Amino acid sequence: MRDILDALLEAWRSGATVGLGTVVRTFKSAPRDPGAAMLVTPDGTTAGSVSGGCVEGAVYELASAAIAGAPPVLERYGISDDDAFAVGLSCGGILDVFVEPVSRATFPELEALADDVRAGRPVAVATVIEHVDPARVGRRLVVRPDRVEGTLGSPDADRRVGEDAQALLSQGATTTLHYGPEGERLGEGMRVFVSSLAPRPRLIVFGAIDFASALARLGGFLGYRVTVCDARPVFVTEARFPGVDELVVRWPHEYLAEEIEAGRVDDRTVVCVLTHDPKFDVPALRVALRGPRLAYLGAMGSRRTHEDRVRRLLQAGLDAEEIARIASPIGLDLGARTPEETAVSIMAQVIQLRRGGTGAQLSDESGPIHRGSDAAEDPVPLVSPGA
Secondary structure, three states, X not given: OHHHHHHHHHHHHOOOOEEEEEEEEEEOOOOOOXXXXXXXXXXXXXXXXXXXXXOHHHHHHHHHHHHOOOOOEEEEEOOOOOOOOOOOOOOOXXXXXXXXXXXXXXXXXXXXXXXXXXXXXXXXXXXXXXXXXXXXXXXXXXXXXXXXXXXXXXXXXXXXXXXXXXXXXXHOOOEEXXXXXXXXXXXXXXXXXXXXXXXXXEEEEEOOOHHHHHHHHHHHHOOOEEEEEEOOOOOOOOOOOOOOOEEEEOOHHHHHHHHHHOOOOOOOOEEEEOOOOHHHHHHHHHHHHHOOOOOEEEEOOOHHHHHHHHHHHHHXXXXXXXXXXXXXXXXXXXXXXXXXXXXXXHHHHHHHHHHOOOOOXXXXXXXXXXXXXXXXXXXXXXXOOOO
């Protein structure tokens, strides 16, 4: 929802009803992850995407029907031997898409939710996408770490789903949960999609060099909140780093220690040490390795530079197992030369580790292209609400 939130809020403020399609579950090589969304306004304008083009036309028709008064609907798109699905995905994947009308009446909490997202406060939306009682489909909870608003039509369901959604929000996880009609955890009859709108993950770049400028731009493009930090003020300027979320003139290890102490570094944080100068990178790496586990810790430099760095880190009291967590030389072997190419190799390695890829040529491998918890599953039968 994050990428279409501005357009959604603009229509909501105008009093319009829009049609919103959201990917709620994927199987095999589906092109978009759960949470990807497509918006259709009353004048036919669209924003966002649920499949990169494969099923947008079909979702557009359902969203237009929702604007005209049709109830929410859960639809499956994909390929099967008996042509059971509505629209074929050329990638061979399967998508479950929930399409609903959104307006001030159906989603009164939207503006407050948007305020949370813009302020970087964690918030999630738990929506009933399937229920034995069609009247409950489309009901939602807005979930924050300390409270839950809205109702799913049952106090027990509100309590249990709210608790589970808060746990997912703490992890930044988006998924579909299964319950009994009144929220029974071991039952069947209700499916709830929880979309976690946690703050953007952080990319902290130490060393305000040309490679850092390219990496900062690419990190922002990939959805990270980017900080560039260097102790040398002459290099840390907006002219050299336009559009970066935060520029910091500090010794890297001091800044990182304070961010860790303040709880602003977590297991989604990416840290790249690009100074390849021991007086900067060894103290910063020592703090990073002794702090919370990071999503990625990389350090720039040649193999000879890294050998010297390892020796210094051992002298600073770290052990070989800790030091092995550093990706150095940084990035994947793409043959990169320029700052921009090097930035691609670094972020490609970040994506590889995050998604569990191998880094191999896809043309040389077999099996699913996309990895995920549902990648190898057969989809459960989809029963339309009210069937």
